[in-house]
Amino acid sequence: MDTEHNEVLIEARGLTRRYGPTVAVSNLDLTLRKGEVLGLLGPNGAGKSTTMKMLTGNLAPSEGDIRIKGVSLREQPKLAKRHLGYLPEQPPVYPELTVDEYLGYCAGLHGIANKELAAALASAKRDCGLSDVGHRLVGNLSKGYQQRVGIAQAIIHRPPVVILDEPTVGLDPIQIREIRTLIADLGKSHSVILSSHILPEIQAVCGRVMIIARGLVVYNEPMAATQGEASVVAGFKRAPEAVYLADIEGVDGASPLGNGRFLISPRKGADPREAIARAAAQFDWGLVELHAQQRTLEEVFVELTSGDLRAAA
Amino acid sequence: MTAIFNIARTEWRRIFLSPLAWAVLAVVQFIVGFVFINLLLQYAGAAGENSDLGVSDVVAGSLYGFSTVLLLLIMPLMTMRLFAEERKTGSITLLFSAPVSLTEIVLGKFVGVLGFVAVVILLLALMPLSLAWSTHLDWGRVAAGLLGLFLLMTAFAAAGLFVSSLTREPTIAAVASFGLLLVIWLANILAYNDSVPFHQVFSYLSLIDHFESLRRGVFASADVVYYLLFSALFLWLTVLRLDIERN
Numbered sequence: 001m002d003t004e005h006n007e008v009l010i011e012a013r014g015l016t017r018r019y020g021p022t023v024a025v026s027n028l029d030l031t032l033r034k035g036e037v038l039g040l041l042g043p044n045g046a047g048k049s050t051t052m053k054m055l056t057g058n059l060a061p062s063e064g065d066i067r068i069k070g071v072s073l074r075e076q077p078k079l080a081k082r083h084l085g086y087l088p089e090q091p092p093v094y095p096e097l098t099v100d101e102y103l104g105y106c107a108g109l110h111g112i113a114n115k116e117l118a119a120a121l122a123s124a125k126r127d128c129g130l131s132d133v134g135h136r137l138v139g140n141l142s143k144g145y146q147q148r149v150g151i152a153q154a155i156i157h158r159p160p161v162v163i164l165d166e167p168t169v170g171l172d173p174i175q176i177r178e179i180r181t182l183i184a185d186l187g188k189s190h191s192v193i194l195s196s197h198i199l200p201e202i203q204a205v206c207g208r209v210m211i212i213a214r215g216l217v218v219y220n221e222p223m224a225a226t227q228g229e230a231s232v233v234a235g236f237k238r239a240p241e242a243v244y245l246a247d248i249e250g251v252d253g254a255s256p257l258g259n260g261r262f263l264i265s266p267r268k269g270a271d272p273r274e275a276i277a278r279a280a281a282q283f284d285w286g287l288v289e290l291h292a293q294q295r296t297l298e299e300v301f302v303e304l305t306s307g308d309l310r311a312a313a
Numbered sequence: 314m315t316a317i318f319n320i321a322r323t324e325w326r327r328i329f330l331s332p333l334a335w336a337v338l339a340v341v342q343f344i345v346g347f348v349f350i351n352l353l354l355q356y357a358g359a360a361g362e363n364s365d366l367g368v369s370d371v372v373a374g375s376l377y378g379f380s381t382v383l384l385l386l387i388m389p390l391m392t393m394r395l396f397a398e399e400r401k402t403g404s405i406t407l408l409f410s411a412p413v414s415l416t417e418i419v420l421g422k423f424v425g426v427l428g429f430v431a432v433v434i435l436l437l438a439l440m441p442l443s444l445a446w447s448t449h450l451d452w453g454r455v456a457a458g459l460l461g462l463f464l465l466m467t468a469f470a471a472a473g474l475f476v477s478s479l480t481r482e483p484t485i486a487a488v489a490s491f492g493l494l495l496v497i498w499l500a501n502i503l504a505y506n507d508s509v510p511f512h513q514v515f516s517y518l519s520l521i522d523h524f525e526s527l528r529r530g531v532f533a534s535a536d537v538v539y540y541l542l543f544s545a546l547f548l549w550l551t552v553l554r555l556d557i558e559r560n
Contacts, residue, residue: 056410060560081412088410090403096330097323108319109411153407 007034008070009083009161009191010055015064017050017215024050026215028064032161037187039206040195041297043305047215048195049089052165055193056086069160082111085159085190089166091150095139099130099149102138103156110157124156128182144175151182155190162186163193168201180204199298209297213305223297230292234276235261237286244283249275261289316413320421325428328391334429337387342436348379349440369451372441373458378528380437381521384466385494391429392473393487395422396555400481409559419551423474423544430466434459454530461527464540468520469494471544475551494520 010032017025025047032038040048053059055066057077066073071080094102103121112120125131128148133141138149147167154162168176184205186192196202202209211219239260246254250272254264266272273290280287328334356371399405408418441455476490497520503509504516516522523536
């Protein structure tokens with residue numbers, strides 16, 4: 001089971017894409033293993049879409065190599081693309097076709113034989129909640145449903161890898177929740193790469209996060225890593241000097257937040273709360289507040305990309 | 314091969330789902346019918362005066378000769394959307410991310426348009442057919458004329474497909490392919506100007522000069538090959554163009 005889970009589905013090495021003098025993506029490495037849901041995060045214009053276009057063969061990288069299930073996308077594009085399903089930012093639908101006609105066409109494009117077509121169509125529609133609208137024209141559906149048709153198109157041939165570019169953009173909150181549930185379900189049977197600039201979305205569905213800024217990968221960790229790095233906030237009535245706090249066992253450093261409150265960063269893997277409480281009682285600091293504070297994805301994101309945001313402002 | 318067929322079938326279906334195709338067919342049929350009746354009345358009025366001229370000359374010669382101008386006007390409208398609109402709406406991504414080659418995409422679209430061309434040819438064939446019960450027609454002559462029109466439209470379609478792959482605005486694609494076709498059509502003007510060096514070459518390159526023999530009922534393989542080469546050239550250019558787009 002473990003070896004199966006470690007199977008590498010997408011391996012991109014040194015991806016670079018230039019548009020004239022502008023470098024959109026620079027020397028990006030990306031690995032996607034079986035069963036992973038990878039979130040691509042970054043401010044607008046960071047290179048998320050460019051990366052996805054390169055991974056799906058819509059854009060040739062200026063440098064670098066992409067292998068999908070070990071097949072080079074450059075040398076054998078037809079074979080490699082067979083393992084991919086892609087939903088671009090704009091769902092690539094034909095408004096004048098019905099949902100059934102459109103999905104049937106997509107199935108044919110991906111080489112699904114005629115006799116398996118009905119089953120593939122039915123299961124894709126079931127997964128995306130489209131069973132009731134099969135006979136309707138795509139152009140008459142709401143944006144949310146068109147987005148589902150776009151996702152159905154990406155999974156109809158049951159590819160091992162599904163790549164979704166901002167799948168919830170322009171949807172209402174209920175539709176966003178539905179699409180998220182759908183993506184979480186997809187993650188059980190497919191490997192998914194999902195791009196977004198909405199943090200809770202990534203937090204809700206992804207197992208690993210990759211933050212791209214200025215075309216570079218600035219962060220690439222499992223979701224659990226962001227949750228593991230907790231810091232401690234402590235408040236005292238008679239606050240000591242910060243150096244006294246830093247001397248406590250398991251504490252790496254402390255910085256005052258004002259009003260007798262401190263942000264205390266623990267040593268790796270240590271939880272200093274008990275030691276702080278003991279020290280506070282011993283030296284009569286008057287402990288009034290003590291809790292662990294999780295470092296959220298948002299903090300990580302802002303920390304790593306704030307340079308961009310400031311530059312853009 | 315199945316990919317080409319699949320793309321072609323959907324393209325054909327999409328062409329006929331748009332009101333444009335029906336409007337174009339209606340207008341073509343009305344104008345060609347109008348000219349057809351006029352030519353017939355003229356022929357009937359002048360019966361006996363010029364015994365060399367048969368009814369097949371009227372249909373295959375004059376009528377189909379006139380139709381070429383009309384087809385020059387409508388084909389850019391039918392080819393303008395092929396790639397330009399897909400690029401504009403982003404649906405081109407579907408084809409680019411699917412496991413099909415660029416050649417298959419281009420051929421699929423092309424065959425889809427040829428399906429429309431076949432319908433036009435069928436409608437044009439109806440007119441001589443309507444005379445079949447009352448007179449004897451030279452079917453070989455009519456068939457040569459229709460084949461000529463089919464080849465001419467094939468060439469128009471290939472050039473239009475290429476121009477459509479250059480832009481994301483369907484209207485610009487229509488105007489530009491009309492311009493391109495007209496220029497190639499009119500290349501034969503240069504052929505009549507003796508001061509132009511190699512003026513015969515232009516006559517050979519012109520789109521319309523190769524239709525002349527087929528219109529007269531002469532099946533010359535050189536003319537057929539011209540249209541096929543012309544189409545192949547533009548299809549190849551389209552594949553190149555789409556490949557450049559990815560790089």
